Amino acid sequence: MVRSSGLLGFEHGIVQGPLGPDISGPELVAAVANAGAIGLLRAPDSDSPDVVRKLIRQTRILTEKPFGIGVILHFPHKENIRVILEERVAIMQVYYGDYPRELVDEAHKSGVKVIHQVGSLEDAEKAAAAGVDAIIVQGVEAGGHVIGKESLMTLLPKVADLIRGHDIPIIAAGGIVDARGYVAALALGAQGVCLGTRFVATKESNAHPFYKQKLVEASNTEYTDIFGRARWPGAAQRVLVTNFFNIWKHLPTDVNEDQQPTIGHTKIYEKDQEVKRFSGIVPNATTVGDLESMVMYAGQGVGLIKEIPPAAEVVRSLVEGAQHIIECKFN
Structure with a gap:
């Protein structure tokens, strides 16, 4: 099976990106979590601790599985992170800013794992030095706000080479919507994939x-x-x-x-x-x-998105499709 065995303790190496400002709400995140993948809420772009706590608790009503929440460091976030650590969510994803070791250590003391999304080799090096639990490498192919200017095809293997031996999983993001992209990312050095656009176009997404x-x-x-x-x-x-x-x-x-x-x-x-x-x-x-x-x-x-399925179907098709490709083409 194509599973990220031991990847942050989740069944599958698939991450649903935090879609904002509120597109990845509790319904989508819970559906992804229930399918064995990593679902990420999106924290508000202002310090709104009551909103963050409500989002987390609403999601827990819908799933007993672990999930996470994404925080954009460019915007005020200290109170949001305080609540995230108090609520002890499984994953906190951070991006658009530095997150040094002392803050990563603080999260770890609360039992929260930290994923840092980066768009350059330099930022990947900083994240690794901070002791994060995983790194999302985002290529310029990604939708929404794009932090880097390099393609995933060239950036991902460079980051994989950089952190070889650090025991930090790499998650690929940018233009991936199906099993072919999943397998390609694995070949380039990733242990998992992060999808945004594909999960916007699902039944549980809060998009119009x-x-x-x-x-x-x-x-x-x-x-x-x-x-x-x-x-x-x-x-x-x-x-x-x-x-x-x-x-x-x-x-x-x-x-x-x-x-x-x-x-x-x-x-x-x-x-x-x-x-x-x-x-x-x-x-x-x-x-x-x-x-x-x-x-x-x-x-x-x-252009590869042709339907609006349930989120669980997206996860299933990625896992089963990737396994089929590997068995048929590489064995």
């Missing part, structure tokens, strides 16, 4: 049905920075190529969402919020308005 359908229909993405410039300056992203994007993709660098009209409304963690043109807010299940003009994050593997 319009967004999910666009992922099924679309085949092209582009690396850009036109969305969310005021909220997160300099954070490039990979998005679906839509009619709206084609019209505005050469947006002047001095324009951001702050001066733009409101094109919709949404609830994020039960809080009402306006959606302005060029905001980085993807449409969730509560969103109303001009959905076509909203950002829709997606990785380069989106």
Whole structure:
């Protein structure tokens, strides 16, 4: 079987990426966990300890299996992490910032394992030195906010060579949606894979049905920075190529969402919020308005997504499909 035996104590070497701001909610994370993979909630982009605690406890109602939560270090997060450690979730994934050894040690004292997502060889070296439990290597093929500029094909084996002998599992991320990508990642030195876009397009995802359908229909993405410039300056992203994007993709660098009209409304963690043109807010299940003009994050593997299955089916097809490929082609 293609299993990450001993990979952080989970049955399968498959990670559902933290999809934000609230796309990977308790329903999706619990479904992934119940299928034996690693499901990750997404912490809010502000210190919201009560919200974090509620998300964790809602997920525990839906599954007895372990799961985790992702934290973007660029945004205020100290109180969120305090609650994560108090609640003793199995995994805390951190990214977009440094997480030094003293903080990793603090998590370990609470029984929480730390996965650091990186987009460069230098950041992988820092993560290894900090004593993290696993490293997610993200290639520029990934959807959403992309931390690096190098392809997974070249970055992954370099990181594998760098940390050889450190006993730190590597998890590959970026454009992987099926068993073929899973096997390719294993061949390049990974022990597991992290999928984002594939899990957005599942029944349990909190993405708007319009967004999910666009992922099924679309085949092209582009690396850009036109969305969310005021909220997160300099954070490039990979998005679906839509009619709206084609019209505005050469947006002047001095324009951001702050001066733009409101094109919709949404609830994020039960809080009402306006959606302005060029905001980085993807449409969730509560969103109303001009959905076509909203950002829709997606990785380069989106053209391989043809349906919206249950999350457990995604996990099963990855595991069984990878095993079939290995048995038929490499044995």
